[in-house]
Amino acid sequence: MKTSRIAIRIGRNPNHHLWNNNGTWWLHYTEHLADYTKRRVRLNLHTHNVKAARAIRDVLLTWDVPQQTCSLALAA
Numbered sequence: 001m002k003t004s005r006i007a008i009r010i011g012r013n014p015n016h017h018l019w020n021n022n023g024t025w026w027l028h029y030t031e032h033l034a035d036y037t038k039r040r041v042r043l044n045l046h047t048h049n050v051k052a053a054r055a056i057r058d059v060l061l062t063w064d065v066p067q068q069t070c071s072l073a074l075a076a
Contacts, residue, residue, distance in 0.1 A: 015054070
């Protein structure tokens with residue numbers, strides 16, 4: 001059975017996958033589904049603090065990593 005995979009880019013930008021919408025931080029990433037379609041996932045992190053948003057992002061993306069085919073090291 002095929003599972004979905006999330007697309008995560010790790011780079012030099014400490015706020016990658018985060019965006020600030022009028023003071024509230026959001027997480028966004030793309031999930032590639034088994035039927036060769038994709039969906040954009042956007043989650044409100046309910047924080048105005050960028051450091052808290054990064055920590056929440058790292059926890060959420062680490063939680064999804066077991067569904068991946070490759071291992072990822074998330075940089076804070």
